[in-house]
Amino acid sequence: MNMAPAAQEAAADRDLVDSLVDELQERINAGRIPAGTWLRQAPLAEELGVSRTPVREALRRLQAMGTVEVVANRGARVRLPSARDIIEVYELHGLLQGHAGAATATLITSEQLDRLAAAERMFREVVEELRTGGGTADAQQRWHRANTQFHTVIIEASGNKRLAEVVESLHRKVPRNLTWIALGNDIRRLEKDAAEHAAILDAIGRGDGTTARRELINHARRAADLLVRTVDEIGPGSAAQRR
Template sequence: MMAEATATGSTPARVTTPRRANDRDLVDSLVTVLQERINAGEIPAGSWLRQEALAKELGVSRMPVREALRELQARGSVELIANRGARVRLPSTRDIIEVYELHGLLQGHAGEAAAELITSQQLDRLAAAEELFRQSVEDLRAADDDTTTAQRHWHEANTEFHTVIIEAGGNKHLAEMYDNLHHKVPRNLTWIALGNDVRRLEKDAAEHAGILDAIGRGDPAATRALLTEHVKRASDLLVRTVDEIGQDSPPRRR
């Protein structure tokens, strides 16, 4: 069943309104807020985004909300359906394959450079993230029905781990490309694939530990190979997950 959502999270955020309702800064801030909530799964794929409800929640007029939704459509995060409104887009399997193919190339290239260029401070950050991966496994193992803590720790670890690798690689243009790719596939889809199976999460944590070891040893070739394979496995898992979600969803009205 398709959900219908505003931008609701645990604590709805109001966006500070500039002097003009259609100010570029306001639209940008709305795009950032909505994109982050989509990425985190607070607004799940398939949810309808109602302009009036969003405007009321965020404390703005409908016009900047409309512009923000158009920008999210351009990013591929939202689809605008004639006479029906805006809906958070579930990426297709082709989207995932293509996006993760690029992820693998960028991460592999950055990882190879990071193995030679990483600083001790960045290496410490990677080690802390790797520890948080292992903590998320224990959180999930101890959880009953509420996996919120495990999910939060995994998201924090995954974001930090791969961000540090990109930073350590030292290519700012590659970093910009990598950041743009994050808008294409909501990161909560990966948690949906991992968070219902402790063994999958353990394997994911072990893969990150292996990447950390290769970088710590200063082995560029091994780092590239491990990152590329890690991203490929994530892509395969996401494709299966999206196929399963698609099978459970009602057909789209044309």
């Protein structure tokens, strides 16, 4: 049965708002719109090629999701996660990754192990380049790519398809650029993070699920501690200036 014109228009409007929410969420998650950035409706509408109405609705949805906050007489801006947000997200993240790592240690294929090792190698390469003063402008992107690949392979190799959905929803709660702000200005922090990934790879490569679980949980806890300190240091608005 064909939809009435009004119903078709309403469905199209919902689809447009859905796509705007997805686009803005991805930009925020990737750090292309950093925490603290003010989201002005008119410039966004012009950039995205739409009217202000769907942009306004998309911002309302992002506010309901906790991604955006509305400040009286100022407008909407990307919300800087609170310490409590970070602790809760990374507690869950560690438990889920730890569970996946334990399973992955016995289920991982040689091809998946190669991809895990390639990601771990990329961490070490970035650290070495930055240590010797030869770091490139794309160090942040390469680090994020390595991190995404590393943890995605662990989830994938665990054989639990639902885990990927849950972990992805958690990732949206803490913009990725905050991780680089926390790590990128301190070579010792980068070295420690790379070493943690190496320990996880070693445990999985040896088929030691117990150690893999422990290393992944501890990795998430240390990341949470570091991010909480970083958020306390930079405060609202500063992340937009330190991409």
